[in-house]
Amino acid sequence: MVTNITSFGRSGLSDWLMQRVSAVILAVYTVFIVAFLLFNPDLDYYAWSGLFNQTWMRIFSLLAFVALAAHAWIGLWTVTTDYLKSTRLRVGVQAVIILGIFVYLVWGIQILWGA
């Protein structure tokens, strides 16, 4: 059996499920943020930061950022393995993608709990 060492869960079925679960989390988070902005057209800093000061909102956001990391990796892994046939190029691009995902994750945590 050929096993792929760069896929998210080392198994296609696991990746498939994680892609769906993370997609649903991101969909719910997206609808929530868009609805919040639509229902608060005169939003100011205090209402906006008040929302993100709530513990549940920070946890919800962190959940979305973690889901984003998994979702982005599974999706971009699929795209890179489909189109980049040169192993050297593919692994190089995938390394940049992983670094990017890591930066987003740290950036997101810093926004949620930073100064």
Add this chain to the structure above:
Amino acid sequence: MYKAVNSKRPVNLDLTTIHFPLPALTSIAHRITGVILFVGLIFAFWALGKSLSSPAGFDAVSDVLANNFLAKFIAWGLLSALAFHFVAGIKHLLMDVDIGVTLEGGVQKAQITVVVSAVLIILAGVWVW
């Protein structure tokens, strides 16, 4: 030269007569919008971080989104990519639960995906401008 197929079979290389079926186009667009969103997240994270940093930061973000054409265009572009990716994703979830997994159903769902996301993209444009 080794030939894997019988060379006497008809060959059609007239590119004007070859086209992708609609489900193939929505599939590739789903991938393209995914890549766009991954790169475009830089702007989303910047806006979130800046708007939460201070009242002045919040005003800076709302000001650029209210007055800067390029910022509006990027916001609309990302919302459009998000809308399409979202709708095409729902289509995938429907296929996962065996809804419309036929040739006709696939074309129909691709058509619905295009129409619904086109409506959302127009609404996003109205929202941004």
